[in-house]
Amino acid sequence: MNKIFETPIYEYARSSDQDAVAPVRHSVVVVGAGPVGLAAAIDLAQQDIPVVVLDDNDKVSFGSRAICFAKRPLEILDRLGCAQPMVDKGVVWDTGKVFRDTRQIYGFELLPESEHHRPAFINLQQYYFEEFLVRRIRELQAAGKPVDLRGGNHLAAVGQHDTYVSLEIDTPEGPYNLEAEWLIACDGAKSATRTMLGLDFEGRVFEDNFLIADTIMEADFPTERWFWFDPPFNRGQSALLHKQPDNVWRIDFQLGWNIDREEELKPENVRRRLRAMLGEETKFELEWTSIYTFQCCRMEKFRYGRVLFAGDAAHQVSPFGARGANSGLQDTDNLVWKLKLVLDGKAPDALLDSYSDERVLGADENLLNSTRSTDFITPKSEASRNFRDAVLDLAEAYDFARPLVNTGRLSLPCIYDGSSLNGPDCAGLPPNLRPGAPAVDAPLADGWLLERLGNRFQLLAIGAPAPSDLEDGGITVETLKVDAAANQTLARRYLGDEKAAIYLLRPDQHVVARWREFDRDAVIAALKTATARV
Amino acid sequence: MSPLNTYPNIDRPDDFYAELLALHEGRSKAESELINSRLILLLANHIGNRQVLSAAMRAALDPGAKEVADTKA
Known part of the structure; x- marks a missing residue:
């Protein structure tokens, strides 16, 4: 079994900042060493902007969590110098199939256009993804770039000032204070930074539970995304099968709202579900199981004074359509060059408002798409269920109904239409x-x-x-x-x-x-x- | 040969579908059914062609009915 997510890779080490008489001020502090915080740190370090990353943990993601990385984020990761090992390790896929009951109703291919460097999607466990990002940070450190990754550093308090942000940090050796000209909060959907600053996170909670069972097995399923509506092994609900590296398969079971979480998570109950799906003869091991619920929400703005929010801290979507980590990577891609110009005194800090405007637009697009997918997969009203079932009734025989089947829409990069940063267009060009x-x-x-x-x-x-x-x-x-x-x-x-x-x-x-x-x-x-x- | 077009023909299908669902948001079952009936009548009148309407009715009754399914638009 893969234990990489149980091994510390950025253990707590005492920083000289902890022995300073007055709080040391840094150009940029990033809170959270998940995919988004690490990507922000790499981008900043590559531009020679000193950055300190704080995380209360010292390990990569526990469990596979985000597993689909789309073409645009891979292109961003190319710019950050770490896409190639991810693509080499990842599972490249481009075919999806949709089943209803025991029948395949249709299949589809992503990115039919060739002559692109990166594929439409790779599947890669978040723990590997983060490990590659940490390796890239180590590489940059070895090359003398100013990036400091501090594990065991828990952000306990944050204060906004006109020209800086003050931070109080707890460590295994006691607390210390820091200052940051700019703070990037990448501390996830339950962002403590957001809570400490008393900022809202508005949206809609979906009343449903999904069981993730990451299953290790030698299976001859093809490298495709399979989605079931109402399969015999999970009646009245949906299910998903998706391949990850190392013969790990992501299997998702929709459970409904009124469930007994503890009961569902008991290994014997997870195994019973898997045996019903895979057949009695298939041998498998469980790598990681989890039950998740989700909400679709975002902050009103992603910039509050000198604090910038990115990734799940700023916006949370349903997992259908791979828009979580993927959109977070597009956030910091948008942010870092602007921050550099502001830090270098070459642009006014108003440039950072465009970060909020552009990425709010991106978040709204993702929220709209993932909410629609969720409404299709788990219809919440009778009329909605009737139309959903009618679409599925028609989709096997009639092509027209297939574009209406929504099990998650391909995550495409946002076009910042109407942005204050856009210049003139030229008629006649694509x-x-x-x-x-x-x-x-x-x-x-x-x-x-x-x-x-x-x-x-x-x-x-x-x-x-x-x-x-x-x-x-x-x-x-x-x-x-x-x-x-x-x-x-x-x-x-x-x-x-x-x-x-x-x-x-x-x-x-x-x-x-x-x-x-x-x-x-x-x-x-x-x-x-x-x-x-x- | 049926003249019913069963190939994708709606621009931005996700937007269309969302608009269709929004029509029913917060409505009772009876209200929803009535809205759907009115919608069918409006669309049927717009189509006009009786052959097309008959083919659509057969397809709705029995998705995959061969005479409809075999037709290319």
Whole structure:
């Protein structure tokens, strides 16, 4: 059995901060060493921003928890220098099947478009995911980057001030105080930071329980996501089967609302359910079991003064559609470059309000999608159940009903339509790459487009002349020139039917603005807009 | 051959489905049934074509009825 999640990997060690006479002030403190906090720390350290990460624990995630990582987060992790080992270890999948009772009603494929570096999804246990992030932090530390991961550090109190945040931290050796210019709270759905600051977390609780049984078995199920409505082994409810690395299978059973949790979690009862599903002859071991309920909610804003909330601390969604950890990674992707410009004095702190605006938009999209999936999987009214059952009745025979079957929608990155950071669009270019959209990958002669983008402002000049770089207010824009004729996939994705285009891209690879030809004044104006210097 | 289109034909299907469910939110069973009946009549009138309506009725009664299922749009 895998015990990695029971081994300390960032044990408490005394910091010199604990012996300082006055509280030491750090540029950025991150609370929570989960997927989102660790990703934030890596991003900051890569940009040479000193960061301290606090966590009361010292181990990776207990149990597999988040297991699906989507294409856009993998692209972000490429920028953070740790996607490859995750993809190597992870299970790549692209096929889903939906069953009702004992019959398959249909199957579907994700990301039919080829010529992208990263797959639609990988499955990887959260404990491995976090382990790879911690390894990346160790690598950065070895390279002299300013990142400090402190286990056994429990945030006991937090105070907002005009120019800093004060922190009181408990450790096994007693308390100490710290100050942070900026605090990023990545301390999960039950965020203590949020509670201590008295901030609301509004939303809707779903009255249902799901049993997770991570099962180790040699099974010849294909590498596909299987979802059942009303299977013989879980009548009137749903079930899910999904493969993880090391022959671990995620099996989810919907249980309903009125259950006896302790009774359901007894190993003999979990085993009884699994035997009914897998057959008496299948040999299996249980790695981890848990019962979860969930709610769909978010904070009103993700920035309160000098405290920035990211991941589940800011927004919580149902697990259908893999929008939890995936959206948290998009939060810090959006945040860190803005924080760097503010810390460097190159942009006003109003730029950080756009973090809240843009990621609230992303969270609302995720909440909408995951709430709809939940309503389909667990209809809460008779009318809703009737339509759901009617869709399932029709889906096997008629194609039209299949797009209405909702067992979780593919998590696609949010396009920041209407963001105050967006510059002008150019008619005739592909709409999916409009201002606010993340850059779409495409092959280059010697690698991938997205490997060449990010961490600074860039002009992507396709078939149009542009200077190799330009500068405004200490912010540099580098040009990546691409020959349209020699890169036809890229040209098709970025130009559509046009012959040339200039894209201005943010450090998080999102499009600021685009034009048919280079115009220095227009680019500088868009750069000012994208950095809130207007 | 049935003229009933049974291939995806609704733009943004999730939005449509959510709007359909919202119609029934907080309604009694009797109210819901009446809303559905009115909706069917409105849509039927819009379609107009009797052959299409008959094929849809057969499909609703027996999903997978061969004469309907075999038809490509």
